[in-house]
Amino acid sequence: MTRRLAEVAKKVGVSEATVSRVLNGKPGVSDATREAVLxxxxxxxYERPTQLRGDRARLVGLVLPELQNPIFPAxxxxxxxxLAQQGFTAVLCTRTVGGVSEADYVHLLLQQQVSGVVFAGGLYAQADAAHGHYELLHERGLPTVLVNAAVERLDFPQVSCDDVVAAEIALxxxxxLGHERVGMVLGPKDHVxxxxxxEAFQAAGGDPELVERAMFSLEGGHxxxxxxxARGVTGVxxxxxxxxxxxxxxxxxxxMSxxxxxxxxGFDDSALMNCTDPPLTTVRQPIDAMGRxxxxxxxxxxxxxxVPADELLYEPELVVRASTARVRA
Amino acid sequence: MTRRLAEVAKKVGVSEATVSRVLNGKPGVSDATREAVLxxxxxxxYERPTQLRGDRARLVGLVLPELQNPIFPAxxxxxxxxLAQQGFTAVLCTRTVGGVSEADYVHLLLQQQVSGVVFAGGLYAQADAAHGHYELLHERGLPTVLVNAAVERLDFPQVSCDDVVAAEIALxxxxxLGHERVGMVLGPKDHVxxxxxxEAFQAAGGDPELVERAMFSLEGGHxxxxxxxARGVTGVxxxxxxxxxxxxxxxxxxxMSxxxxxxxxGFDDSALMNCTDPPLTTVRQPIDAMGRxxxxxxxxxxxxxxVPADELLYEPELVVRASTARVRA
DNA sequence: TAAGCGCTTGCAAATATTTGCGTGATCCGG
DNA sequence: CCGGATCACGCAAATATTTGCAAGCGCTTA
Known part of the structure; x- marks a missing residue:
């Protein structure tokens, strides 16, 4: 099989030079010609030589809801x-105020011919409305993994931290420590x-009346x-x-203090939580293992x-620091 | 099949010039004609020819040294x-332990046909050895901007925080507050x-004997x-x-306390610095303005x-919280 | 070490698109 | 019905893009 590039060139009716340029993604080739060559x-x-050549770029989309919460950069x-160790490059997609939506990002990634997508802490805000783009990925058969972002109806492989255990050990x-009136501050209602x-909190006897919702921000938590x-909890x-x-x-x-x-x-054990005032007792997610x-x-x-579309559950662990203490007599 | 624009022109019965004007939304075409051409x-x-670099990959590389320091995610x-507002997508490139080097990332981005690259907090660790990839970008004429990462010899546009002012206002x-023995904890020697x-510290009369270097991490700072x-400073x-x-x-x-x-x-005023113990007095970089x-x-x-290859200097401001106080009598 | 192969690349010709400018049509107010 | 202003549009020059040729490069083989 000699002159492989020449062969292709002949078939399309262009010069070897042009085929070479297409193969290397070089500019200076019209779209029509490029398409024909491809x-x-x-x-x-034609076995496309290694790497990204004319083939799908070895890019992987990494879709995160934000970067403010230190857990996401981590x-x-x-x-x-x-990914880098496997020869892939992450394309970071973060939603920003007035910026691009998650669905937009999916289209963009699709256009960029990414090899796969990792969603972390997905689009809960519109749990019902916006599953279209997940389905799109599913239809196209694009490799996808969901992290802490269970979407029940679709079968993507999922990696999550075991929220049941997290709630149980916290409670x-x-x-x-003797706390009876324990409350909860959670994310939005449809955040899985x-x-x-x-659910775990209730199952363990927690009082569902003492549960509040907030956006995931410090101000929301406040x-x-x-x-x-105001309702007299002694633990949150x-x-x-x-x-x-x-x-x-x-x-x-x-x-109060x-x-x-x-x-x-807290939950996550993100960076610097041992530098806060007071150092935060929190439930650590094993993000290293989960990411890998x-x-x-x-x-x-x-x-x-x-790959089975199972959900891999990772066990969290309690990190006791100084934001919890025995209840006041 | 040739003369595609001409083909359209012929079909409508107008000149190529007119079709071109419609295509580019230029004035000087009647509504009726415009409609017909459309x-x-x-x-x-008809598919508008796309010059490769402009349209195909509206990607921009964003090269950061790490994500541990909250200033980088921010x-x-x-x-x-x-970038999203301008229709570009950021490709996040972060160095990781045993991972991809900055030079590797540059090659990767080049291969991905990115439209440009933003470096933040660049490759100071090998100030002398590793400018090759910057030069490569320069040769290829790839749009590049350096943030807080002055590389003197190359002429890329640069955006930086004014370190001289930062050092001055801190000192x-x-x-x-009455402090006489003031020390400094800086990054590596070749970190610009x-x-x-x-330099600003010395120029303002700071004692160069009281300067220590560290890797940019909490442990390094420690x-x-x-x-x-140990040498008895009262301010750092x-x-x-x-x-x-x-x-x-x-x-x-x-x-001591x-x-x-x-x-x-501190320096940066990254997120959560008002939650630390004690809340940190720090010199804030205007990262919003700088990023834009x-x-x-x-x-x-x-x-x-x-674009002139100047360095745009942004003025930092002092944020006084609770880690600074009058010197002990 | 030379020769051959497969591919890449500099260059210039060919081709395609954009733009400055002028022409002729149309529209108005005398 | 005329003169002048305005506008759409084509001509052709200017500019940009595409492509083939052939030289060049790095590798393997003789």
């Missing part, structure tokens, strides 16, 4: 590193991890926790560290392996 | 958002912003600050908030405008 390439079964770092910790935590504090379990920090602020604003009057537990698993699952799909 | 365009399935969010603040801060504390200016947090830790480890015995000033400026500069280059 087609001929496939027809002749996760991006893990996933980005793991158990507070109970062991929050919903799961709520507002929600203020309502809880939060769905993120940021919410916990907001809760601390709300407690203080009410003239953490953990003197109210104990606060997500990448493994994705790469397996890209390599055409059949 | 229709013919659809009928013939910056990524600003830049990503600004002035400590002096005003650190070098500039050092180690460097410990040496300073740090080159990042993370270093400052490490410094706080070092002070406490030495059995912040700000009671030692005042600490970087994107504007980049897009201008992509649009073929001539």
């Amino acid at each position: 087609t001929a390439l496939d027809v002749l079964g 996760f991006a770092e893990v996933v980005g590193g793991a 158990a910790h507070l109970r062991a 991890p929050s919903r799961r935590k709520l 507002a929600a926790a203020a309502r809880l504090v 379990i939060c769905a993120s560290d940021l919410l916990a920090l907001g809760t601390v602020r709300a407690v203080r604003r009410a003239g 953490v953990p003197g009057d109210v104990s606060v537990i 698993a997500a990448v493994d699952l994705l790469v397996a799909q890209i390599d055409k392996a059949v | 229709t013919a365009l659809d009928v013939l399935g 910056f990524a969010e600003v830049v990503g958002g600004a 002035a603040h400590l002096r005003a 912003p650190s070098r500039r801060k050092l 180690a460097a600050a410990a040496r300073l504390v 200016i740090c080159a990042s908030d993370l270093l400052a947090l490490g410094t706080v830790r070092a002070v406490r480890r030495a059995g 912040v700000p009671g015995d030692v005042s600490v000033i 400026a970087a994107v504007d500069l980049l897009v201008a280059q992509i649009d073929k405008a001539v």
